[in-house]
Amino acid sequence: MDCPAALRPRSTMDKAAVLAHILRSKGKSTVVGGALPVSVISSNKYIAGAQGTEDDWSSVDEAIHTALAGENRAVVLVGAEGSGKTTALKNMVVDWAKGQRLQSFSHVFCFQFSELSSLQGVFSLDTLIQHHHSHTPAASIQSLLQEPEGVLFLFDGLSEYKHSLDPSVHILCSDPSQEASVSCLVASLLHGSLMKGAAFVVATRPTESLEFLSGSRVVEVLGFLKPQREAYFNGFFTDPATAKKALAHMERTVGFYDFSTSPRFCWTVCSVYKSVLDSGAELxxxxxxxxxxxxxxxxxxxxxxxxxxxxxxxxxxxxxxxxxxxxxxxxxxxxxxxxxxxxxxxxxxxxxxxxxxxxxxxxxxxxxxxxxxxxxxxxxxxxxxxxxxxxxxxxxxxxxxxxxxxxxxxxxxxxxxxxxxxxxxxxxxxxxxxxxxxxxxxQGFHKDEHHRCFHLLHQAQNDSLVKEIITSSARTAISYGGLSLQDTVALNYVVTCLGEMETLNLYNTRNLSEEPAQVLAPAMSHSHVINLSSSSLSAGAVSHLASALSRGFTRELDLSNSQLGDEKLKILCSGLKDCKLHKLNLRGCRLTEASCEDLASALSSNMSKLRVLQIFFNELGDEGFSKLCRALHGPACKLEELQVQRCNLSAASMKALSAAVCSVQSPLRKVNLTQNHIGDRGVEILFESLKHQHCKLQSLNVFDNEVSGVSCPHVREALMSEHCRLSELDLSVNDVGQEGALQLCQALGRPGCPVEKLGLRRCKLTVPVFKELGSVLRSGTCGLKSLTVGLNKVGNGGVKHLWDALLHPGCLLEELDVEMTGLTDACVEDLCAAIRASGTLKSVELRNNSLTDASVPALVQVMQDSPNMLEMNLKYNDFSEDVFEMMEACDKIRY
Known part of the structure; x- marks a missing residue:
């Protein structure tokens, strides 16, 4: 938009007067007040950023000019204290007066809200302008007010204004010569009834006062982001090495606070740092x-x-x-x-x-x-x-x-x-x-309050005070996930003062980026257990975690549900090759076959001490799992427990696992294959390896693996083998059936059978199977201590065989699970007799049956009378609230 021709000569004279006025320095630069805006503008150090990130930002001037060029020429400039808003407005006036920018405007008027607040009485717009801009001739003001499209109003410090500018509390005016209160005049300007068509920019700190300006274009003043801070420090210090040292120190110590983006604060820091460095003292x-x-x-x-x-x-x-x-x-x-x-x-x-x-x-x-x-x-x-x-x-x-x-x-x-x-x-x-x-x-559980404590201790800089206040009971109570950068600094200080942390709980840390991870790296290396489950980490953060693992003494790391992915796992594995980690949880980390080679390489390192690998709920597939198994053959691998539940495995990869467990060098003791698809062929291959003299496997879980009774003869033969060491076996949620289960019973009754814990939940077992199990338990040769046979509908008659077995002194059962087997009150007499007679039974699982209130007195009594019994779970039976108080009286009953 061109300036009206009639105003150009006068405007040129006005610009000279405005420039002379604004460049007339008022006040002085101070250490805490910063340089005066005029000094900043004159020295070309005005580089505050707006509306963007460290990689995508524009100058404040560019953002304002872009906003003013739009249809709605109303701009709200929002920024924190000292972020450069006042300097931005004064720079706009200087640019206009020098003829460099904003030449579509015939005049630019700048007002301070703090000065407007002090004005009493009534003014017309032209007298208000003359009051604040006496250097502008009255004749010019009268002419300008007739051409509102050529005028730009700048208002600084809205958040400091004491009066309301909400249009609903004023009778807005439209005539520049009409007298009104200052707040009414300003409200009329901002809401377009006065000088309609004029443009304006309002600068403010974040405030609720912006609500009535909702139609304006908002430009956020970001102040000095890292690139601008670097430019500023390089400009302040003549020696590049000194500038680099000063900036690095500020970023490490106070650069993580919001106010570090303030140009004024950077002026203060640079001024003080220069004095300290010149004196040779420590920063x-x-x-x-x-x-x-x-x-x-x-x-x-x-x-x-x-x-x-x-x-x-x-x-x-x-x-x-x-x-x-x-x-x-x-x-x-x-x-x-x-x-x-x-x-x-x-x-x-x-x-x-x-x-x-x-x-x-x-x-x-x-x-x-x-x-x-x-x-x-x-x-x-x-x-x-x-x-x-x-x-x-x-x-x-x-x-x-x-x-x-x-x-x-x-x-x-x-x-x-x-x-x-x-x-x-x-x-x-x-x-x-x-x-x-x-x-x-x-001692409490409010995360934010814990953070506050850490900040206070960080400010105190007293190591012995930290050790006195942070007791062992206060070190693991809650998760410190979701830390801000300043929180990580304080937490890291506390942990490093303590020298060690049992558990660094960072559960549910969202978007852990490189910078906070770098700050936390020493704390990680000082922690025995690191919990980052349900967190999301950048590649840079994983790199610092890997470095911390290799330097420190962390023995457990939980990254479950962190959506780590193959590329980030590769980075992590660089730290796994030489660390003290014993247990690694990678559950649900979106890993594929590609990760298995990196894990295998880490496991094969001579420096690896990993004992437990939980990698379930990942799409490893047979090829990936086979690669992992090949690492188990090596003399360096120390893995004792491998959890690969629901990893899309089939019988095709069981040969690799079988070869691994048969290796003379493999220390593998426990494998969990829950919810895969190994089927009968996979079970046959695996149980064949249990006969091998070098197989050390003690626990095997094939829960829900599409197994049928056809596999049970192979299981029986393995369990009867002289070399078999399997003490825990879970075949739950498979089609074992009556014939298959009877085959298992043959092995269980054989003297020397190592199985102590057996899972047959929902395996289509029948009453004859329960009868045979009862016989085996009474035999005196069976070593079973834990038996899970829930979700098999055999009713009171079937489970009675187990109650009767408990009456026999040869029965060694300590845990019995008969959940959802169809039990009613009719079984309670036998159940109570069994509990009283057994010298070993400690817990009974009776959930989801059909017991009623009538059973409760006897069950409570038997639990109170039996010192061996630790727990009876009666949840989800047919009890009414009338018996809750009775059950609550016995702390060994869950209901």
Whole structure:
């Protein structure tokens, strides 16, 4: 859009006046206040990013200009404190005045909401503009108001405005000469009734006040992301090595906080770091230490002396206290005397900024730091520290952090040189509260509160304090999944102070990226158990995990349901080849045949100590599983337990497994093949290997594997073999049937049969089978201690054979599962007699039967009378609530 011809000559003169006005520096640059916007613009250091990520960002100017070029020329600029919003607006005015950008506008007017807040009475739009832009001739303003499409209004600091701009609370005006309150004029401008067609940009911190501007285009000011921080540090320090060192240190210590994106904060850090590096001292490690350095850098420049320094800080503390308790950002200038600041008029600029008639701290951080100092410095002003702290914590985010750091002698000592000794009683009161509060919090189960404790300990930088507060009972209670980057820093500090962690519980950590994983790597290497189940990890995060495993002493790692995938597993396996890991859970990690070669390579490493591999619910297939089995032959493989449930295996890969378990070098003791498809042929191959003299297999689970009674003769022969060591066998949910089960009974009754635990749940067993099982249990030669025969509908008559067997002294059963076998109250007399007679029975599973209230008195009584019995499960029977209290009286009954 071109500028109206009639206005061009006048506009040129106006631009010169505007440029001269805005480049006339007001105030001064300060350590905590940052460089003035004009200085930033003049030095070409204005590089704040907007609307994007570290890899996809644009400058604030570009984003605003793009938004203004659209049909809706209303832009809301949203960003945190110190992110560069004010500089962005002033830069827009400078660009316009220099003729570089925004030339479609005949004039640009910039207003500060803090100044508008102080205006009383009524104004017309032209008088309001003249009041704030006296450098612009009145004749120009009158002409401009007739051409609204050529005017751009910039409003800075909406979140600081005290009055409502909601159109529903004003009678909006449309005439520029009409007088109204300032809030009504601004509301009329923003909502288009006044100067309709004009463009505007409103800058604000995130606030609910944006709701009534919902139709505007929002541009988010991101401040300094990593690329911009790097550019800024390189520009600040003349030596590239120093710039690199300073940036790396900031990123490691405070770069993970949100405020590190603030250009103002980066100015502060660079200023302090330069001073520290020039003196040859160590750079600060925490936020508290950084702000101690800020004051150590700042106070000597005021040349006040110790007594005056103390008096100034205490006066600032009174103002900080009022701002905190009132949840406000500043105080009226006339209140300076009440705080004791009037005598320090020439010094307060280093701490405070002035907007009209309101004074406020340059940042909330310096406000809270000054408050923390005063709470520990002067007891007379703050009786009852704990009460005062509770009052202030509601309006402060980092007060606890600063108090924690300042309570430590080494951290506050540089300030005591400048301010005098802190009050010892106040410090001891805080430390007493601090320790008891943290200990109590860590006994609870609120993750966020645990994180807060870790942050406070991190600020304290006291290893012995960490060991005193973080007891063993507080180390494994809850999951710390979903950590922010700053949380990982604090948690890592705590774990490394402790020296070791039994369980680092990171369950359900979503999107664990490389940076937090790198921070957590030392903590991982110090943890005996790492739980990352149901988490999602980037490739970079997996790389740091692998490195931590190879360096540390982790013995268990749970990555179940982490959707790891083949490529990330390859990265993980680099750490598995040389680590102390004994147990690895890869359940449901979307692994395929491609992963098996990497796992096989890791298992074959001479340095691998892996004993248990849980890799079930993955699509390994026969080819993949066969590759894995070949690693079990090697002399280096130490695997004792292999869980491959539901991995799409068939009989085709059982030869490879059979060869592995028969190997003289294989230590394999336990294999779980649940819910595969090995069938009768697979069972035949496997049980043939059990006869081999070198086979060490002690536990085999073929639950739900499409097996029938045809396989049972092979099972019988294997179990009767002199070399068979199988003590646990689960054939549940297979078509074993009566004939197959009777074959098994022949082996079970043979003297020397090693089976102690047998699973035959839902195997189509009949009453004759139960009769034979009862006979075998009574034989005195059967070593069965655990028998599961639930979900076989044999009723009271079938299960009676097992009750009768328990009456016999030769029966060694300790656990009996007869869930859903069709039992009724009629069996209770036999059941109770069996329990009383057995000297070995410890638990009975009776779920999902048809027992009623009538059975309960006898069952409760027998459990109370039988010291051997530990548990009876009666869930899902036909009980009414009338007997719940009776069953609850016996803590050994589950109902």
């Amino acid at each position: 600060p490690e925490t936020l508290t230490q950084l702000f101690v350095e800020i004051l150590v850098h700042l106070l000597p420049t005021l040349s006040l002396g110790e007594a005056s320094n103390r008096e100034l800080v205490l006066a600032l503390g009174k103002m900080a206290s009022r701002c905190s308790l009132g949840a406000c950002s500043g105080s009226a200038k006339e209140q300076m005397a009440s705080f004791g600041l009037q005598q320090f008029v020439t010094s307060v600029d280093e701490f405070l900024e002035s907007d009209g008639c309101v004074l406020s701290f340059h940042t909330r951080l310096i406000q809270e730091f000054i408050l923390a100092i005063c709470l520990l410095l002067d007891k007379s002003a703050y009786d009852g520290l704990e009460k005062r702290l509770a009052e202030h914590r509601r309006g402060s985010k980092f007060l606890d952090f600063f108090l924690s750091g300042l309570s430590q002698p080494l951290q506050r000592r540089p300030l005591e040189i400048l301010l005098g000794e802190f009050n010892s009683e106040q410090i001891e009161e805080f430390k007493s509260w601090f320790e008891s509060d943290l200990k109590a919090t860590l």
